[in-house]
Amino acid sequence: MLKVYHIFKSLLCLLILLSPGWTLAQERTITGKVMSADDNMQLPGANVLVKGSSSGTVTDSEGQFSLAIGDNTTLVISFVGYVSQEVAVGNQSNITISLVPDATSLAEVIVVGYGTIQKKDLTGSVTNLSQKDFNAGINPNPLQAIQGKVAGLNITQPSGDPNTAPTVRLRGYTSLAGGSDPLYVVDGVIGVPINSISPSDIDRIDVLKDASASAIYGSRAANGVIMITTKRGKDGKPTISFNNYIAMENISKRLDLMNADEYRSEVTRIKGAASLSDGLKFPTDANGNGYNTDWMKQITRTGYTNNHELALAGGTSQLSYRGSLNYMKREGIVKNTDFERITGRFNVDQKALNDKLQIQYNLGVTRTNSNLTNEDVINRAILFLPTLPVHNTDGSYYEVPGSFDLYNPVAMQQNFKKPSANTLLVGAINAKYEVAKGLTLGVNGALQSEQGRKQEAYNVDTKAYLGMLGQVSQSYAQANNKLLELTAQYKTNFGSSSNLTVLGGYSYQGFVNDGFSAMNNIGDPSLADVGLYNLYGYNNLGAYQGTLIRGQSNYVSSYKNTSALISFFGRATVNLTDKYNITATVRRDGSTKFGANNKWGTFPSLAAGWTLSNEGFLSGGSTLNYLKLRVGWGQTGNAEGISPYRSLLLYGTPPDGSTSYSYYDPVSKQFLTGVDITQNANPNLKWEVLSQTNIGLDFELFDGKVTGTLEVYDKRTKDMLYNYTVPLDGKNYFTKTQLANVGEMSNKGIELSVGGDVISGDNFRWNTRVVGSVFKNMVEKLSSGDYQSGQILYNNFNGRGLGLITASQLREGHPMGEFYIPHFRGYDENGNIQYETEDGGVTTDYGSAKKFEKGSGIPKATVSWINTFTYKHFDFSFQLRGVFGNKIINNLRSNLTLSGSILENNMIRDIDQYPANYSIPGLSDQWLESGSFVRLDNWQLGYNIPVGGNAIKNARVYVAGNNLFVITAYKGIDPELQVKGDLGTDYATPNSIGMDYSNIYPKTRSFQLGVNLTF
């Protein structure tokens, strides 16, 4: 305490000296108003300082100020985001000052963990975006709103399903089992589900890309941190915003399947005309005519989207607020699928105790309702024969009995329900109190509560669902967490333009998850005509009690687990003479989820910035106005993939919900439930460690017309988590695998973002920006001591009779997503695929084929070209996004060209390019295609209606759309495929990368019409 005492003693002296009360007596008072030059709106909160003194004031809610001044006074007026202005007062008594927005944007504030920083002082790699940067078109969640906008942040939307969230990978692939998604921090609340935020509520998004920026978030920051700041009320009159759009979506591209006539003629060519006599597959109507059904058309529709938003904001200098309501309903193009969301958000800002106490209250409520499809419906719509009718004459669904592959997709669609609902509540209070000049204490408390419900029902009276026995289920899940953070920040200025900021803090976040589910089979096939599906569906699980006719131990199940993360963190920032910036951070995290031997981890970072353009040897140039070099290093952790209790030796019920622990008791002659060891213990279990070095160059050219950032990074994951294979020796290990920290993976990349106002006339403006990144991934190590990854085979290649054939294998020294497949050497006379062998010969035996590295499913480069044109009241924007260097295995094509199986399912028209006796599929580079593409992601044409009077402040109408066209050589439906790379639901193999399968929800093209009004 003694030290603190001294610090405060000196501080207090400083305070007294600087206090206005001690300055010389004033001669007169000047009043004035500070406005924004671009829209003539008053600027509340702008600083007005007397140059060369410490006296000054801040503008009020109307932008007005009043200040006592002496003779020959010059005022310095500054406001964040605007160029500071100096005004010689002369003998004026009332002045109006218009501040010009800072085009260089260096004065912008960047949100970093537990604070903000001026962009010019930045040392780490952070990209910030505001609402105006968001993508046009339908953006159900914030990620789609920034797709293509941030170099190195690859956002992939692999399907048109309104309920599928995009895949986000920042700067490559760093983990298998540790978790691959970035950490989302919304208004200081850690871990808010990103899909719950309506993009229209967002003020800004800051993406912390490198370790020096994100290490303050410690063991959860390895995949980057995305900081979202929601809109808040401002001092001033209430404003009402009313934003609406409607949109329609259709399939952007269809598979080139055969129609009935084409199918019949191909069957005749391949199998002979006699095959057409099969009345089951080639039925005729009463007039003897065959049918022709387009099954994809049968299961799809035009999907309409409605989005409505109402926001109210206003306040005084002491209390401001913003409340908003947003409703979105998006119909999927596959029938019976949709997504509906209602969000309510209420943010309040309060100031008290002479503005020394600032409190932010945030309340957000999100309710989503989804109707999901059975993905197999899409697959079956591709496979089902075009020669079949939807219904029999009696109205029942047409089915082909005894066939293994043919199921009526319309019947499947109409006899399956899978709704889900989710409610998320996030409430937070963030208080900051300036205890003494420069010293601020903060408390941040938040509560997140999420409730989810899932329901599912299959009608047993459907051929495809016979084996499901009328399964009906409901499950409820709750996830609650509490966050408490205490911070202390001390900031002091020294010299004219130097300062020091020190931050220290403590954080506790406790998680409680629980839930239960119940399931029943209400469809004993012999009782199918009871029709329980239509009577009850999933709404009365007990309706058919006692018919637990399918072997599973999870008819009723529940779970509960808890975990906690406790952290201490600190940051010190030194900014010297606007030339040198140094930031050091450290976070120490302890988690209950880690093994007993490794509960705590320390995550440090250090970074420095050097503004070269402020040095004598570079300043004053007219081409290069600004140049800053940033170098940073840090370590972050990744452990979100570890669920609670994974380090312990536990007795429990089967993890897979099977009956594998239930046993026969010969005395009671009953099957009873047993208890068994569920996993191998690992007391050494801990976070993955990611070390990252980042070098960045920020520059401005041609008087700030062009701005840009170039960055290079090198990341290396150590202690990579995976369910490694362990030696089964009968003593130490009970199951084949153990979650352990073994492997290593590296990612290196370059990112560039450059652009600006190429043309900026009075009437016409063209802003253009190119954002691009390249990266290289490498799996460095997969085994150590007792642990071996074994053969991690993934990217399954599906085909008739193929079993486990995989196109990729994780191998040390090879990148993730690499295809490792045989080379195609044509067909033999029997229609068998021939592969190249080791000695250059050919074989028809897949097992003897030589495998080659044939490129990767992960793109080498991603580039976006973003353009905005403004002409008077019109504006037009579009974004082209290109993905280059990736390969795709067209597994859809390999299965839909198989002449030998033409009687089993429909095929594509290109079947005539393949031998008529080709009947056994095989994996080779025959199916490998380039996945490069350029897509017109989104476009928008808007008109700002000139509005006079005070009633309407702003009125805008626009038309917009997504996915207008794709330029690609890829023969499949769409080259943008899932590129997740993390572990799948089996927790053993990575999710597919660059595989085109038959059950992918079709992509869409959308058109949108919108209107925004502000009162």
Add this chain to the structure above:
Amino acid sequence: MKNFLAIKRRVAYASILLIGFNLGCTDLGETVYDQVPQDQYGNTEGQLNTLIGPLYTGLGSYFSTFELLNCVTDEELAPTRGGDWGEPEWKFMTEHTWPTNFYGFDNMWSFVYGNIAKVNQKITNPGFQSPEAQAELKTLRAFYHYVALDNFGNVLIADETAGATPAQSSRKEVYDYVEKELLAALPYLSTDVRAKYGRMSKYVAHMILAKLYLNAEVYTGTPQWSNAIAQCDSIIQSGKFIIAGDFLSTFSVNNENSPEIILSTPFDKSKRTGLYLQMSTLHYLHQQTYDLGSAPWNGYCTNAEFYDTFEDDDVRKQMWLTGQIYSSSGEVLFDDTQPAILTKEIPSFKMPAGADARLAGYRSVKYEVERGATFDMSNDFVIFRISDVYLMRGEAHQRLGHLGEALDDVNAVRTKRGVDGFTTLTLDDILAERGRELAWEYHRRQDLIRFGKFENAWPFKPVTPDYLRIFPIPQSQIALNPNLIQNPGYPQ
């Protein structure tokens, strides 16, 4: 100064608050809610029962483990039917060209050693220290070691929980270990075969010993025929098991009351799943024959040569499904445009796509297929049964030249199966009789090896070298465990 003191106080309060939180909220122990830490369970009789039961559920994987590997014999194969069943393992198992990284070997190894680890963990549990409990657990552990030595030869003896990874033992050492363990356990094992149904009774121990001795020449180079006879005698003379009059009743849906069964693993279609042989073998169209919940996979069948060893009067021939496939209401079913008739002959291992390929080979319904079965069946899978004991004893007598006793034992089985007894007997006759009696019960590989026929050619299999008599140590285990050396003949 008042102001200053106030500030100082505020800072002090905040510091105390901060420190208070730090001390109070740094406990990182885990509270487990929906499972039980292993050291907090097993304290009551009831809890102990729930720990023993699952050890036998683990034994239930015997079916799935052996089902796959039985394709290395002459009684079962999965030919490539056009594009279906084209996976490489079906071909390399039939041709005896398996690689050391075949997942079937991994499955067998983890079946053995995963289960042994769980047994060892129970053997040290204070609740299982009675001689009876120890004997039962050690017999179960010996059974797994017997499976390991039969399939992999030179394996690990794992006789304690935790500790250093054991060194690899020779087949002879494992043989001695299993023999010693079982002989020590015998006095304490239960003779109540009803109360120990599906568990390690005294007769199961005798049976493992009988198998061990019968194959002793293969395992150690030294035959033990008399010891084998003695062990078989102990089972037969107990009078606890008799050859059933109705052959197929031993494999029926409710076969738990069969008098033949010495050891089985009980299954139930919903409460204990895992038996689905009908899915692997039946034709797609049999879905309509048996009103199944989903279409079967149309895989396993038998060779014409093997089928032809069954005489027409032999009731055991009824295990095969042949000829026309009908719906449950008796209608003739069609595959594409031709009547669906199963054919005995399999024209080639790789058949071009079409109905002929789908219909090739006869299928087994030895295990009764329950009408309306969804996927899993309720038949208990039989591991050891009494007719095997008669045939084993007969074989041992034959090999010792006790021809009369041998004839009696073999004919004791034959006469129950509706065929005439032999008047003279050769070892080949005994092997063929074992084939008919025990077809698809997963004893065939061991029998072929013991009779020296495993290297012979049979349909789709050429003559093969004799190092293939033991399977390779799984490549994945060798990679992980430096103590393991690959079996001779396989790539090191």
